[in-house]
Amino acid sequence: xxxxxxxxxxxxxxxxxxxxxxxxxxxxxxxxxxxxxxxxxxxxxxxxxxxxxxxxxxxxxxxxxxxxxxxxxxxxxxxxxxxxxxxxxxxxxxxxxxxxxxxxxxxxxxxxxxxxxxxxxxxxxxxxxxxxxxxxxxxxxxxxxxxxxxxxxxxxxxxxxxxxxxxxxxxxxxxxxxxxxxxxxxxxxxxxxxxxxxxxxxxxxxxxxxxxxxxxxxxxxxxxxxxxxxxxxxxxxxxxxxxxxxxxxxxxxxxxxxxxxxxxxxxxxxxxxxxxxxxxxxxxxxxxxxxxxxxxxxxxxxxxxxxxx
Numbered sequence: 501x502x503x504x505x506x507x508x509x510x511x512x513x514x515x516x517x518x519x520x521x522x523x524x525x526x527x528x529x530x531x532x533x534x535x536x537x538x539x540x541x542x543x544x545x546x547x548x549x550x551x552x553x554x555x556x557x558x559x560x561x562x563x564x565x566x567x568x569x570x571x572x573x574x575x576x577x578x579x580x581x582x583x584x585x586x587x588x589x590x591x592x593x594x595x596x597x598x599x600x601x602x603x604x605x606x607x608x609x610x611x612x613x614x615x616x617x618x619x620x621x622x623x624x625x626x627x628x629x630x631x632x633x634x635x636x637x638x639x640x641x642x643x644x645x646x647x648x649x650x651x652x653x654x655x656x657x658x659x660x661x662x663x664x665x666x667x668x669x670x671x672x673x674x675x676x677x678x679x680x681x682x683x684x685x686x687x688x689x690x691x692x693x694x695x696x697x698x699x700x701x702x703x704x705x706x707x708x709x710x711x712x713x714x715x716x717x718x719x720x721x722x723x724x725x726x727x728x729x730x731x732x733x734x735x736x737x738x739x740x741x742x743x744x745x746x747x748x749x750x751x752x753x754x755x756x757x758x759x760x761x762x763x764x765x766x767x768x769x770x771x772x773x774x775x776x777x778x779x780x781x782x783x784x785x786x787x788x789x790x791x792x793x794x795x796x797x798x799x800x801x802x803x804x805x806x807x808x809x
Contacts (some may be wrong), residue, residue: 546698556713564628564698566687571809572621572629576744579803581639582675582768583780587718587791591779593764595669602663603779604648610675613639616799617679627690630682631704637677639715639765645668651780659782673715678751681708698738701790705731710754718776718791720761728754736806744806752800758792 512719595602600743616633624630650663682705689695734748764776777785 505751540649542787550796557603565694565696566623566690566700566736567627567808568623568625572619572623572631572806573809574619574621574744574806575746576617576619576635576746576748576802576804578615578800578804580613580615580677580752580800581640582613582637582641582677584610584796584798585794586610586641586675586714586796587716587758587794589718589778589788589791590605591647592718592788593774593777593779595597595649595666596765596767596774598653598767600652602648602650602669604645606669606718607644607646608641608714608718609644610641613640613675613677613726613801614638617802617804617807621685626694627687629685629687629722631685631706632680632682633708635678639675640672641675642672643717644668656788671716675715675756676713678711678713681730682706683708694773700736700738703733703738704748704750705729708752708754710752712756712758714758715783716761718761718788720763721738721759722759722761724756724758726754726756728752730800732800742808744808746804746806748802749802750800750802752798753792753796754798758791760788760791765809 532646535551556603585607588606591603592606593601594604594606615635615637617633619631619633620780621629645665647663648663649659651657652658683704686703687695687700688703689697689701707727707729710726710728713722714728730752732748732750734746737745737747740746761776763773764778765774767774777786780789781787
């Protein structure tokens, strides 16, 4: 057999089993059918996904508003204007020495006082809250003495007018106040509708008790107390869900009524007690039994941080 015929026969023997195996592994498709490629959508439609994401963010986003039932705690730092007359009395003793007794018209005035205030409140509704508050203030006071006179500590000594005022004759010491009360807070923009804003103006007012303590020879270190009222307004800035910043201006009104000290000063290690006297005329001296009361109108402004729970 020629070499060419042997080659063709050998190739046929090798390729025929391979073709049969391929035909057996590949299932026959019906005539006229067309193979379709299967696809799987692993990603949602982009527009629908964005809409759903916006919906989720909207439902979880914090809305800046005042909520009912929230407990509020705040600390405010401010100033209380005590630059007003706190005590005055005509021809009262203002200095005593072994030789002379000095009298004059004494007027005591305060200064602007540093005034921290702590508040604890609850939101009864979205527009009404109650706050219990307590605070203190610190400042100095100054004294002016006019129409001065003095007399030697001798029987029937003459009265000498207009003596010079010594460096330490007029008191300039410390004044402390304390305050405690209950205030109502009203958010007017929340009465009809719930305001979703970071800025919430409010009105506030209530009753309070003031205590005054003056380191003075005229009051003997005693404390004067007075029931009063306050009225004011402010604005609350909601920084986030739990923290707010508040700016507030309050107007306080109360009555100050000091009790006079029994003794103006004590000398010789307490063995010589000088009574607190005034001098209505040159022929008589008398113990001071009362001071004129003063209606105080005090302005207070502050900034504070408030926590909501």
